[in-house]
Amino acid sequence: MWTGDSPNLFCGLDGLSELVLDKVKISSEKKDALIPFFRGIKDQYGEPRALVHDMGKGIILAIEEVFPDTPDFICHFHFLRDIGKNLLADEYSSFQKRLRRLKVRPTLRRQAK
Numbered sequence: 001m002w003t004g005d006s007p008n009l010f011c012g013l014d015g016l017s018e019l020v021l022d023k024v025k026i027s028s029e030k031k032d033a034l035i036p037f038f039r040g041i042k043d044q045y046g047e048p049r050a051l052v053h054d055m056g057k058g059i060i061l062a063i064e065e066v067f068p069d070t071p072d073f074i075c076h077f078h079f080l081r082d083i084g085k086n087l088l089a090d091e092y093s094s095f096q097k098r099l100r101r102l103k104v105r106p107t108l109r110r111q112a113k
Contacts, residue, residue, distance in 0.1 A: 008025060010037060011023045012041045015052065021041055022037065022040060029058045034058055038066040039066055042066060047067070048070055049071070050072070051067060051072045052074070054074070054082075
């Protein structure tokens with residue numbers, strides 16, 4: 001189901017076989033854009049055993065509507081990445097500024113050559 005010229009591609013994957021069940025180009029990950037996609041997955045393949053996704057609000061709201069009784073999990077990668085951003089953003093920014101000030105990247109490039 002391809003719609004529009006959006007650069008956002010949303011995929012439904014089977015976690016065991018790693019096959020793409022369906023995909024859609026959407027303008028955003030808002031609930032109203034995702035509900036038809038999730039209903040299509042449900043109609044074609046039935047109720048999934050579980051769901052794994054990032055913490056996008058639209059995804060969560062669409063899942064609550066289409067798959068209310070399905071076990072629902074947050075992707076470990078996305079969880080840790082988002083926690084890291086929230087907890088370490090100031091330190092990371094400070095570290096990046098210090099590396100720029102010390103001109104570490106050009107020095108490393110020269111050594112690599």
